[in-house]
Amino acid sequence: MNTPQSDFVTVRGVPLHVRRWGHADAPMLFMLHGWMDVSASFQFVVDALGGGWQVIAPDARGFGLSGWPVAERGGGHYWFHEYLADLEALLDHYAPAGQVNLIGHSMGANVVCLYAGARPDRVRTVVDLEGFGLAPAKAADAPRRLASWLDDLREPPSLKTYATFEDVAARLMKTNPRLAADRAHFLAQHWAKRDDDGRYRLLADPAHKLHGPLLYRLDEVMAIWSRVSAKVLHIEAVASPTLGMLRGAIPEAEFKARFGAFRDWREKLIEDAGHMVHHDQPEQVAALIEAFCA
Secondary structure, X not given: OOOOEEEEEEEOOEEEEEEEEOOOOOOEEEEXXXXXXXXXXXXXXXXXXXXXXXXXXXXXXXXXXOOOOOHHHOOOOOOOHHHHHHHHHHHHHHXXXXXXXXXXXXXXXXXXXXXHHHOHHHEEEEEEEOOOOOOOOOHHHHHHHHHHHHHXXXXXXXXXXXXXXXXXXXXXXXXXXXXOHHHHXXXXXXXEEEOOOOOEEEOEOHHHXXXXXXXXXXXXXXXXXXXXXXXXXXXXXXXOHHHHHHHHHOOHHHHHHHHHHOOOEEEEEEOOOOOOHXXXXXXXXXXXXXXXXX
């Protein structure tokens, strides 16, 4: 197993933890994890890559070993665009010149696709692992969405704790039945920590569970995607439950039409994998990344 180096880079007052694998002079791959995940999630893909890359993967703010904004007041609010601003700060830190290769899973995939449209001259390639966007919202949804946000502020959310380390690993395997026990135990080490009361808590700010007050505007998202000049590889699991939920919300033809916003877009489908495709088939994912970014 490749051992990463840990850095801490402070961005707008929040210390962001960054894992770095490989040699400092090797071509860079920036990898962004999904919601309720951590950068160690990419360990299996890193192990399957050839030795000619430097992989840089941050824990997003409020996850893993990264700091929580305004933690002294009980946690923060997480506006999605903050993740794009954090990515830009990290790119300026690690790769201040030239174009970059961006890989993201789920939430992280949505971040890198939006960033590539906001800064098209900065991005060389984008690999999107199970990043579909969200079901389009309607203006009529706004009152309910705003009320949900106000309700959450009145009763802040919490995260479940676990009695044992084995319970944490079992939770990961319940979410992803394809996850092998050894991989679940590795991930559990980075997904949770033992607290002073002896129970294990997730390394995540509960404020991530707050409903945001703003709607997902697909027309705005597609306008940003249309400015992406980098080539984009969309990697999707054939049996993706996330895709299934989205297809249940909107017609499949309407769903697939959103990807037409990208100028240079192609997709690869992976069998015997779920939403955590980089855990289920890391060798296939690594091979696709290397061939695409070479």
